[in-house]
Amino acid sequence: MTISDPTMDVVYKAMQGLAARQRATADNIANVETPGYKATKVDFESSLRQAITIGDPNQAQPAVTKSTEPNGPNENNVNIDDETVSEIDTNLKYQTMVEAMNAKFRLLRTAIGN
Amino acid sequence: MTIFGAINTAGSGLGVYRTWMDAVSDNIANMNDAVPGDQPAFQERFVEAAAKGDATGVGNGVEVKGITYGPTTGRLAFDPTNPSADAQGYVKYPDIDLGEQMTQMMAAQRAYQANLATIDRAKDAYQQALELGK
Numbered sequence: 001m002t003i004s005d006p007t008m009d010v011v012y013k014a015m016q017g018l019a020a021r022q023r024a025t026a027d028n029i030a031n032v033e034t035p036g037y038k039a040t041k042v043d044f045e046s047s048l049r050q051a052i053t054i055g056d057p058n059q060a061q062p063a064v065t066k067s068t069e070p071n072g073p074n075e076n077n078v079n080i081d082d083e084t085v086s087e088i089d090t091n092l093k094y095q096t097m098v099e100a101m102n103a104k105f106r107l108l109r110t111a112i113g114n
Numbered sequence: 115m116t117i118f119g120a121i122n123t124a125g126s127g128l129g130v131y132r133t134w135m136d137a138v139s140d141n142i143a144n145m146n147d148a149v150p151g152d153q154p155a156f157q158e159r160f161v162e163a164a165a166k167g168d169a170t171g172v173g174n175g176v177e178v179k180g181i182t183y184g185p186t187t188g189r190l191a192f193d194p195t196n197p198s199a200d201a202q203g204y205v206k207y208p209d210i211d212l213g214e215q216m217t218q219m220m221a222a223q224r225a226y227q228a229n230l231a232t233i234d235r236a237k238d239a240y241q242q243a244l245e246l247g248k
Binding site: 015019020022023024025026027029030031032033034035037040042064080084087088090091094095098101102105 | 119120121123124126127130131134163164165167171172173174175176221222225228229231232235236238239242243245246247248
């Protein structure tokens with residue numbers, strides 16, 4: 001019996017993935033006018049889903065890829081609308097995960113007797 | 115990657131677009147500099163940006179790679195009454211297009227604002243993370 005359970009591991013892994021995506025989005029927006037820059041995309045969901053299926057969430061590894069969207073005038077393919085939406089979406093998901101983690105912590109605290 | 119990575123990344127964007135706005139305002143401020151016709155005109159400033167960090171992983175933002183200068187040719191104008199005129203009565207103005215400069219200024223300004231918004235949202239997320247366990 002350990003303090004952390006698989007659910008907490010999944011939530012933790014999701015938070016890590018979302019944080020990576022947030023950094024990638026920030027990087028894309030910082031390079032919105034850089035000639036030749038290709039947008040970075042982070043996908044952690046598919047790897048996490050697979051890891052949950054085999055029963056070890058800690059094996060999940062976020063995949064970082066370069067976007068293959070068509071280029072703009074200066075060989076740059078950052079889409080500022082997509083990035084802004086991704087930023088807000090990631091942020092809300094992150095907050096949801098924090099809330100989920102806190103719910104687990106509250107359960108634990110109840111069990112401990114405080 | 116530092117703890118508050120997203121904030122630093124967007125911060126690098128702020129720096130680059132601020133430099134770009136500085137360069138554009140310098141170009142506009144000097145667009146009417148008159149020099150004698152046989153001397154080099156004011157050179158337009160171009161800011162070169164480059165992505166920071168490796169090409170495979172999540173990068174670390176953007177940086178100013180360097181400043182390049184436009185041609186010294188400028189455009190000649192015949193204006194013998196101008197105090198800067200040369201012996202033949204010619205003065206030289208920099209070849210800077212105000213419309214182009216204003217467009218660049220707007221692009222730089224919008225990109226600056228986008229990075230500021232990123233910092234704001236990243237800050238929200240980090241603040242949320244600090245609420246863990248409370």
